[in-house]
Amino acid sequence: MILEILNPMHYNITSMVPEVMPAATLPILLLTSLLLLVWNYEDTSSIPGPGYCMGIGPLISHCRFLWMGIGAACNYYNKMYGEFMRVWVCGEETLIISKSSSMFHIMKHSHYVSRFGSKLGLQCIGMHENGIIFNNNTDLWKVTRPFFMKALSGPGLVQMMAICVESLKKHLDRLEEVTDPSGFVDVLTLMRCIMLDTSNMLFLRIPLDEKAIVVKIQGYFDAWQALLFKPDIFFKISWLYKKYEKSVKELKDALGILIDEKRRRISTAEKLDECMDFATELILAEKRGDLTKENVNQCILEMLIAAPDTMSISVFFMLLLIAQHPQVEEALMKEIQTVIGERDIKIEDVQKLKVVENFINESIRYQPVVDLVMRKALEDDVIDGYPVKKGTNIILNLGRMHRLEFFPKPNEFTLENFAKNVPYRYFQPFGFGPRACAGKYIAMVMLKASLVTVLRRFHPQTSSGEGIDNIKKKNDLAFHPDESSNFLRMTFAPRNLDKCLEH
Numbered sequence: 001m002i003l004e005i006l007n008p009m010h011y012n013i014t015s016m017v018p019e020v021m022p023a024a025t026l027p028i029l030l031l032t033s034l035l036l037l038v039w040n041y042e043d044t045s046s047i048p049g050p051g052y053c054m055g056i057g058p059l060i061s062h063c064r065f066l067w068m069g070i071g072a073a074c075n076y077y078n079k080m081y082g083e084f085m086r087v088w089v090c091g092e093e094t095l096i097i098s099k100s101s102s103m104f105h106i107m108k109h110s111h112y113v114s115r116f117g118s119k120l121g122l123q124c125i126g127m128h129e130n131g132i133i134f135n136n137n138t139d140l141w142k143v144t145r146p147f148f149m150k151a152l153s154g155p156g157l158v159q160m161m162a163i164c165v166e167s168l169k170k171h172l173d174r175l176e177e178v179t180d181p182s183g184f185v186d187v188l189t190l191m192r193c194i195m196l197d198t199s200n201m202l203f204l205r206i207p208l209d210e211k212a213i214v215v216k217i218q219g220y221f222d223a224w225q226a227l228l229f230k231p232d233i234f235f236k237i238s239w240l241y242k243k244y245e246k247s248v249k250e251l252k253d254a255l256g257i258l259i260d261e262k263r264r265r266i267s268t269a270e271k272l273d274e275c276m277d278f279a280t281e282l283i284l285a286e287k288r289g290d291l292t293k294e295n296v297n298q299c300i301l302e303m304l305i306a307a308p309d310t311m312s313i314s315v316f317f318m319l320l321l322i323a324q325h326p327q328v329e330e331a332l333m334k335e336i337q338t339v340i341g342e343r344d345i346k347i348e349d350v351q352k353l354k355v356v357e358n359f360i361n362e363s364i365r366y367q368p369v370v371d372l373v374m375r376k377a378l379e380d381d382v383i384d385g386y387p388v389k390k391g392t393n394i395i396l397n398l399g400r401m402h403r404l405e406f407f408p409k410p411n412e413f414t415l416e417n418f419a420k421n422v423p424y425r426y427f428q429p430f431g432f433g434p435r436a437c438a439g440k441y442i443a444m445v446m447l448k449a450s451l452v453t454v455l456r457r458f459h460p461q462t463s464s465g466e467g468i469d470n471i472k473k474k475n476d477l478a479f480h481p482d483e484s485s486n487f488l489r490m491t492f493a494p495r496n497l498d499k500c501l502e503h
């Protein structure tokens, strides 16, 4: 560790001084002692973490985040300094926490409802004081969040099941469009198109070119991930961030055209009651002067990217896990046959699919797509005995917590981990409390619809030796597969349900 080498307490200074000291040595020693004092001056915090060392500590920790990716850097630091530790991000004190008791405290309390990130980075992607996901202006966030909560619960949640199944069937009927000549299905593109189509059918309802928008969503996500922690100096050099700015503009422009069409349709509609949806509610709020046009467009953008960003990768990981675990597949198929049989899944089935639910939970525990949660302390506090100052950034390392506490076989993928009821403080893949995932319930509906509909028709397979543990992944803002790798290949063998259950 560089910081340990640099730390003066590491050495016995007297043993390093030669017996006959030249005249210049004394002032050098005095100067060095003074520097060492300053060096250690900031290291008074009781929270474990690397030393400040005249700003070298913050520099190194920030570089580590940029170089390793956020999730991987958090795992590194928690492993190195413990489950409640302190680093610096963008020069600001940042806690990395993977203890369930501290997480529970933070998620529960309303003075942790803000997030953090580079202001210039967030401005560049349009999230600064706009939308919901990284809107750190809590007054504005409080205005937009109810629009999301309304659309993602109640009747929206019920409608989602039928819409999602319809979209899945439509896309699975055209599987050849995402299958290469060797029979390998591009599962990520398939699922992204389904998730975008489903979100559009429920929240915006304007025809769109799925494949083109999916590519733009990828570009937008890459920009978000790349810019979130970039230092201000990065934004002074335009050629460095130009390509990200371009990706953001491409998605915003494409969605802007669709949203303007929506505005036009609303203004010419005879009865608004019949066409009420998420986008309409926002546009009406804009007309009343409650929201700006920029904010409305950003909210719609975030609603349309939320599922393609998270659900498609989750389903992809789940299909890989099924391909690797034939007994788990058998248990899933047995339950699907018993509860659903030959028809399509309905909303009433959701509660009855216990094995499917345990499988989904174990999959997102073992291989999450969202490994961490970012928050900011809006008041001074004490967490698990540690003083936490107002303004401190906090990263909750969910993925690590899910492998450290409670589960009987934390480093294995097995349904035994969910055989007993899991107290919710030990399993928080969507977070909880006032800033929890707004889509946590609808996500479960979409995941069940996707798994049941795909599995009833196909048996997912990978080439021998390919599995979830040996595909290349990057653990940054999200935990994503490396899409340039050949290890993403999967085939979908048509299934004869009766035959499969005879085994």
Ligand code: HEM
Pocket (backbone or CB within 6 Å): 107, 132, 133, 134, 145, 148, 152, 303, 306, 307, 310, 311, 314, 364, 369, 370, 372, 373, 374, 429, 430, 431, 432, 434, 435, 436, 437, 438, 439, 440, 442, 443
């Ligand atoms: C496997 C699927 C998903 C996972 C694992 C997931 C996980 C998360 C997590 C961990 C957060 C941060 C929560 C916190 O700070 O406590 C979050 C935020 C959010 N999620 Fe999800 N999510 C998923 C799917 C979805 C879907 C399908 C939607 C909507 C269509 C959605 C909408 C949101 C929104 C709007 C936020 C920001 C909430 C806010 O800041 O107030 N998520 N999600």
